[in-house]
């Protein structure tokens with residue numbers, strides 16, 4: 001007869017022979033893949049060399065930044081966490097104006113909200129500011 005026992009992730013890793021600092025490192029890597037810590041001062045992108053065309057996008061520090069319109073104003077860009085909230089795969093920005101996860105097909109709008117599963121949690125959206133040709137994400 002099969003029985004199901006409940007063990008904690010910590011107990012499981014200990015049973016695998018992990019302890020001390022190795023255990024802490026594994027547990028730290030298991031935090032939510034969408035957790036992004038921005039560098040002090042935010043992320044900057046030089047718009048004179050990057051994001052020159054509509055629907056182009058770049059990745060920086062765990063954030064995907066996409067151009068959605070012409071002009072160097074904050075409203076021409078969107079920035080969300082690049083890790084899909086389903087299983088952490090890096091999303092891409094599509095010409096349809098959606099963020100798409102190539103792993104299982106989840107889609108997110110430019111606000112980061114889920115528009116197609118299997119993801120159920122929104123991508124975190126970041127503030128965009130533009131000064132001259134410097135875009136800053138915070």
Ligand code: FES
Pocket residue numbers: 084085086087088089101102103104105106117118119
């Ligand atoms: S990892 Fe993105 S949909 Fe599964």
